[in-house]
Amino acid sequence: MSRSVPWRHTCSDVVHWRQLQAIQAQIYVLQENGPTAFTLKEHDSAKKLRVTLGDPSACTCATFMKERELCIHILWVVLKLFRIPPENPISWQGSLVEREIQQIVKSRERTRTRVQQNNNNASSDKPTQQNSESFVEPRPIEEGDCCPICQDEMTP
Secondary structure, three states: OOOOOOOOOOOOHHHHHHHHHHHHOOEEEEEEEEOOEEEEEEOOOOOEEEEEOOOOOEEOOHHHHHHOOOOHHHHHHHHHHOOOOOOOHHHHOOOOOHHHHHHHHHHHHHHHHHHHHHHHHHHHHOOOOOOOOOOOOOOOOOOOOEOOOOOOEOOO
8 A cells, every 4th residue: 555645754844843833723623524534713713624634634724735745734633633642653644544544543433432431421420400401510521531622631
């Protein structure tokens, strides 16, 4: 299996700088268009962006369209949504082969399953409240939980 963008053995300075920007960026997922395709929006912009991880990864932002280099949006998806550490070589690849895509998707699914099981366990432990108003008691924040909106890790 070959990739359209050659494997990078080291992270370039530009990509490393954009990784740091992506970690700090306030980006929100508007829609999941597939397991590796997302519609995003930056906090202070009205423009919607489409990001796809694959062979090659792509984004509709001006930076990616001009340079054809990983932008902060692609890196945000890799680092925040899929929780790939910045030092992992997969995080700075311009394209991912099928095996790598399956690996990161399965990892994300395992994380989601664990969070759902924690949610189910927390809700089954609590007695339901019977009153005229609908009230759902929030579950406690646990280690590894992340905000469903901004994907930042939450601390208990």
